[in-house]
Amino acid sequence: MAETIIETNGLTRSYGDICALKPLDLQVPEGEWLSVMGHSGSGKSTLMNLVGGLDRPSDGSLRVGGEDLLALSEDGLARFRREFVGIIFQQHHLIPYLTAVENVMMAQYFHSVPDEAEARTALERVGLGHRLKNRPGELSGGEQQRVCIARAIINSPKLLLGDEPTGNLDNKSTIMVMELLKELRAEERFTVIMVTHNQEVAAWGDRTIYLDDGVLVREERMNS
Amino acid sequence: MVALKLIPHLLSWAGILLVLLRGYSERRSVVMKTSITGFTGGVAGAIILFRTFPETIPFGSIKTALAVSFFLLWVFSVAAVYSSTARRVPISRRGRFVNTSLCAGAVAFLAGMVAGAICTCRFPATASNTLTFIVLVLAAGALAYALVFCVRIIERLLPPSFTVSPSGMLIAVVAFLLFSSSSILRLDLFSPLSMKVMKGIHDFVHQFMESILIPDHLFVRSVVWKYIGILFSKGVGFWGGMVIWFTPAFLIVLAVNFERLPSVAHIRQGAQRRKLLAAAIKARRHRLVIPLLSVVILAAAAYQSSFPSTEYWDPKPIPISANQSGEIIIPKKGEVNLEDGKLHKYLFKQGDREARFFIMVTPEGQLTVDLDACAICKPDGYGQAEGSVICYYCKTLIPLETVGKPGGCNPVPVVFSVKGDNVAINGMTLINTWGSTVQATTRVKEGGK
Numbered sequence: 001m002a003e004t005i006i007e008t009n010g011l012t013r014s015y016g017d018i019c020a021l022k023p024l025d026l027q028v029p030e031g032e033w034l035s036v037m038g039h040s041g042s043g044k045s046t047l048m049n050l051v052g053g054l055d056r057p058s059d060g061s062l063r064v065g066g067e068d069l070l071a072l073s074e075d076g077l078a079r080f081r082r083e084f085v086g087i088i089f090q091q092h093h094l095i096p097y098l099t100a101v102e103n104v105m106m107a108q109y110f111h112s113v114p115d116e117a118e119a120r121t122a123l124e125r126v127g128l129g130h131r132l133k134n135r136p137g138e139l140s141g142g143e144q145q146r147v148c149i150a151r152a153i154i155n156s157p158k159l160l161l162g163d164e165p166t167g168n169l170d171n172k173s174t175i176m177v178m179e180l181l182k183e184l185r186a187e188e189r190f191t192v193i194m195v196t197h198n199q200e201v202a203a204w205g206d207r208t209i210y211l212d213d214g215v216l217v218r219e220e221r222m223n224s
Numbered sequence: 225m226v227a228l229k230l231i232p233h234l235l236s237w238a239g240i241l242l243v244l245l246r247g248y249s250e251r252r253s254v255v256m257k258t259s260i261t262g263f264t265g266g267v268a269g270a271i272i273l274f275r276t277f278p279e280t281i282p283f284g285s286i287k288t289a290l291a292v293s294f295f296l297l298w299v300f301s302v303a304a305v306y307s308s309t310a311r312r313v314p315i316s317r318r319g320r321f322v323n324t325s326l327c328a329g330a331v332a333f334l335a336g337m338v339a340g341a342i343c344t345c346r347f348p349a350t351a352s353n354t355l356t357f358i359v360l361v362l363a364a365g366a367l368a369y370a371l372v373f374c375v376r377i378i379e380r381l382l383p384p385s386f387t388v389s390p391s392g393m394l395i396a397v398v399a400f401l402l403f404s405s406s407s408i409l410r411l412d413l414f415s416p417l418s419m420k421v422m423k424g425i426h427d428f429v430h431q432f433m434e435s436i437l438i439p440d441h442l443f444v445r446s447v448v449w450k451y452i453g454i455l456f457s458k459g460v461g462f463w464g465g466m467v468i469w470f471t472p473a474f475l476i477v478l479a480v481n482f483e484r485l486p487s488v489a490h491i492r493q494g495a496q497r498r499k500l501l502a503a504a505i506k507a508r509r510h511r512l513v514i515p516l517l518s519v520v521i522l523a524a525a526a527y528q529s530s531f532p533s534t535e536y537w538d539p540k541p542i543p544i545s546a547n548q549s550g551e552i553i554i555p556k557k558g559e560v561n562l563e564d565g566k567l568h569k570y571l572f573k574q575g576d577r578e579a580r581f582f583i584m585v586t587p588e589g590q591l592t593v594d595l596d597a598c599a600i601c602k603p604d605g606y607g608q609a610e611g612s613v614i615c616y617y618c619k620t621l622i623p624l625e626t627v628g629k630p631g632g633c634n635p636v637p638v639v640f641s642v643k644g645d646n647v648a649i650n651g652m653t654l655i656n657t658w659g660s661t662v663q664a665t666t667r668v669k670e671g672g673k
Contacts, residue, residue, distance in 0.1 A: 083499075111495065112502035118494040156495040 002029035005159065005191050006051055010060035013046050020046040022214040023060060030158075033185065033192040035202035038211035044195040045163055047211070051193060052085045052161045053077045065158055082111050086152030086190070090164040092144045094136040100147045101132045104154050111155040122150040126180055142173030146180065153184055160185075162194040166201055178204050229346050234371060236404035237263065237339035239521075241375040243396040243514055244332050247388035251328040256376065260368040262333035266340025267364035271357055274344070279611055280623050283410040286341050290405055290413055293338070294472075297398045301472035304391040304479035322390045335397045340364060342404045345411060385503075385510055389483070391476045392514040399473070399518035399525070406525040407533070409610050414529035415619035417468060422461030422618075429455055466526065473522055476515045483508050529619075536607025536614065541571035541580055541596070546651035554583065554647045562591070562647065567608050569596055572654055579658035580605065581638055583647060584627065587611075591642065592628030593649055594635035597662040606635060636661050 006028035013021040021043040028034050036044045049055040050062060053069055062069045065084055072080060094103050104119040123132055126146040136144055145165060152160060162181075166174040178201060185192055194205060202208045203222060210218040244255050273282035321327055343364075388396070405411035429452055454460070485504045491497040542560070546552050552572060556562045567584040580596035580603070597603030604616035612621040613635070620633040628637055638657055640649045 083495075108498060112498035113505065115494065115498055118498075154495070156493055 002031055004028065005030040005032075005065055006193075007063045008060060011047075011050065011057050011062055012059040013043075013050060013055065014058045020214055021050070021057075024214075024216055026209070026216065028191060028193070031189055031191055032207060033194065033205040035205035035208040036193060036195045036211065037197070037199070037202050037208055041213075042211040043214040044211055046214075048161050048163055048193060048195050051159070052087055053081045054087075083155065084158050086155065086157035086160045088145070088148045088152050088160070088162045088165040090167040092136065092148050094144060094147060094151075096136050099133045099135055100128060100139065100150075103136070103147055104151045107151045107154050119150075119154065122154050123147070125184070126150045140173070141169050142176055145169060145173070145177050149177070149180060149184070153188060153190075156188065156190075158190055160190045160192045162192065162196075164196055165194070166196070166198065174198075174201065230343055232407060233339065233343045233346065233404045234367070236400040237336070237343075238371055238375050239400045240335050240339065240397050241332075241372060242379055243388055243393055243400075244328070244335070245376060245379045246382060246386065247390070247393040248323075248328040248332075249387075250323075251325050252376070254325045254329045255332040256372050258329040258333040259336040260365065260372055262336025263340040263368040264361060264365040265333075266337035266342075267344050268340075268357075268361045269337065270341040270344035271360060275357075278625060279410075280625065282341075283345065286338065286345060286405070287411055287413065289338050289341075290401060290411065293398050293401060294413065297394055297472045300391060300394050301475035301479070305475045305482075308479040308482045308484065331393070331397065335401065336368070338401055339404065340368075342401070342408065342411060345405075345408050385507055386513070387507055387511055388514050389480055389511045391479055392511055392518075395473055395476045395518040396514050396521075399521040403521045403525040403528070406528040409532060409534055409614065410612060410621055410623075412529045412532075412621075414465060414469060414526050418461040418465030419618045419620060421464035421468070422456070425455050425460060425464070462530070469522060469526060470519065473515060473519045477512060477519070480508065480511050480515055483511070534609045536609045537566050538605075538607040539567075539569050541569040544570045544572055546572070546574070550651045552649040552651050552654070553643075554649075556591075556642075556645050556647060567606065567613060569605075572651060574651055574655050577655050577659065579654045581649075581654060581658075582606065582635070584608075584624075586627055587624050590628060591647065593638045593640040593647065594628060595638060595658055595662060597636065597658070598633045599630075599636055599661045601633060603662045 004027050006026065008024055008026045010023040010025065011021065012019065012023050020041075024047070036047060038044050046055070050057050050069075051064060053064070053072075057070065064080075067080060067084075069077065069080065095106060098106065100123055101116065101119050104122055105114040105116060108114045108119060120129075120132055123129060126149050128143060128146055128150070131139060131143060136147070139147065145168075148165070160181075166177055169177060181192065182204065184190075192205070194201065196202050206222055208220045208222065209216055210220075241255075241259055244259070245252055248255050270282060270286070273285065402413060406414060485501060485508070488497045488500050491500065544552055544554065552570075554560075554562070554570070560568050562568055562583050563585045565585055565587070567582040569580065569582045572579050572581070581593060582596050583591070583593050585591050595603075596605045598615060601615055601617040606613045606615055606622075608614075608624075612623050613627055614621050615633050618633060622634050626634060630637055636657060638649060639653055640647055642648070
């Protein structure tokens with residue numbers, strides 16, 4: 001029985017009068033691939049921001065990897081994000097004037113110290129060994145997303161968060177990215193939480209939860 | 225007000241304690257106990273020295289201790305640079321010894337002892353009887369205990385990653401001690417060091433260049449000496465002193481900066497490996513703080529030495545003339561009381577020649593008349609402070625007990641006689657003494673040593 005890596009009790013996030021996430025109880029076992037689905041404004045990204053330590057809840061409890069995120073200071077949260085979480089965004093958020101390898105090294109720099117050899121290896125693992133010195137503008141959408149994956153996994157996170165990572169990609173690139181993530185997950189054994197609109201992308205996970213207006217309405221376990 | 229003078233000295237000792245407590249974080253108890261014992265012992269020892277011997281011996285002993293510590297710092301800094309940059313350094317026992325309780329205790333005890341002795345030098349004439357002695361020593365013990373307690377609280381507030389290397393500890397201890405001593409004229413090391421440099425250059429030029437290298441030709445000599453004269457300037461002594469003063473600190477900064485990082489090649493996971501490396505780099509960066517701070521403290525000590533806050537007794541020379549028989553007659557208790565223990569300056573003119581001199585009574589009660597100049601320096605004159613007179617040119621301190629004796633940078637004694645309640649000096653002798661000794665040293669531009 002895997003240990004629980006994420007545990008929420010009555011987790012709530014409000015922005016003034018608007019309650020983006022209503023009291024949510026959720027457990028995610030270590031190593032699980034959890035897909036989060038729902039309409040726009042259903043609270044998917046809010047949940048992911050809370051779990052990733054990018055935002056603080058308004059109420060409830062939230063433990064990730066044994067750490068009570070509500071009790072952490074700003075510095076503590078920064079350390080948590082640095083050492084525990086890798087994030088892949090839909091918009092890539094790569095630095096346009098840095099090369100692919102430099103973008104990966106940037107993540108190393110904020111974690112500890114840069115190591116170019118290791119960054120090269122990470123890019124080779126995602127199939128971009130031939131694109132090391134290219135800037136993001138010279139890469140396709142799928143390639144950019146693979147740089148993001150290399151950047152997200154370079155610090156060996158225990159938790160990988162994807163906020164619609166395939167939202168901007170065509171089918172072929174989507175499948176390539178998802179296969180890559182599956183492969184890396186098998187090797188690195190990190191937990192994945194993937195926010196998506198796409199039912200096919202969600203199907204890559206072990207379990208899918210559905211949010212609607214900030215409430216968990218349905219849960220579905222996938223066949224392996 | 226008197227106690228306020230102790231504050232810089234106590235702060236310096238607090239700085240030493242802070243560094244030692246952090247440097248010997250596993251031996252805090254030993255450091256605290258030996259520091260208190262050392263400080264109290266230093267105060268007691270210095271009081272006993274001041275009571276037993278003339279002031280020159282206690283001051284000299286403490287100054288020697290400071291000089292030895294500075295010399296040790298030099299040796300240690302060179303060794304530190306060598307061991308951090310050498311490719312292969314055999315595993316020495318030194319590294320292990322530095323971390324023992326014995327070493328921690330010895331360093332804390334000696335540093336405390338010198339710090340306590342320096343504090344006592346602020347008030348060398350205290351503790352005239354046994355009861356006062358006991359009270360003073362007990363007060364010093366209580367003060368030391370309170371200070372150690374406060375410093376321990378402050379030390380707890382420092383982040384755990386803030387560590388101090390052994391060489392960092394040594395430079396901090398020596399820098400704080402030198403800072404503390406530089407405000408006491410008779411313990412100051414920096415000015416004498418600058419003078420030693422200047423004298424060394426002077427001796428080198430005279431004994432080596434003049435006798436061997438410079439051709440003995442009128443034109444060549446005058447041209448060459450124009451440039452060699454630069455070496456005799458005070459600036460050369462000052463900057464030479466600065467080099468000697470700061471080099472150990474910079475060597476230790478280099479040594480810490482080049483410290484080898486731990487081997488992490490055996491760690492498979494990249495992130496873990498980089499994290500350990502980053503922690504080691506961060507710790508090394510923190511270890512640079514103390515040596516860099518020591519550079520600032522040494523600079524403050526040099527500044528304090530160059531621009532002392534001590535106010536010298538330096539009266540304006542009173543113009544005086546000789547009577548018809550050529551004698552200068554000055555009453556012992558006229559407008560000026562010559563027996564008040566202060567130096568009193570006079571200016572005697574005869575035609576276009578003049579001579580400056582002073583009269584004073586030494587602590588032994590000896591009346592003495594001396595030129596306001598020595599035989600070797602540019603005649604900038606003397607001031608009086610803290611049981612000594614100081615040569616304004618070379619900053620050499622002359623204990624009052626030795627004023628009236630010839631040699632070195634002592635004021636040149638003048639023959640005089642006491643006639644009843646007056647001091648009588650032959651004007652011609654005075655002018656000739658000035659002319660034959662002092663003026664000879666001002667022939668070369670900048671003159672001096």
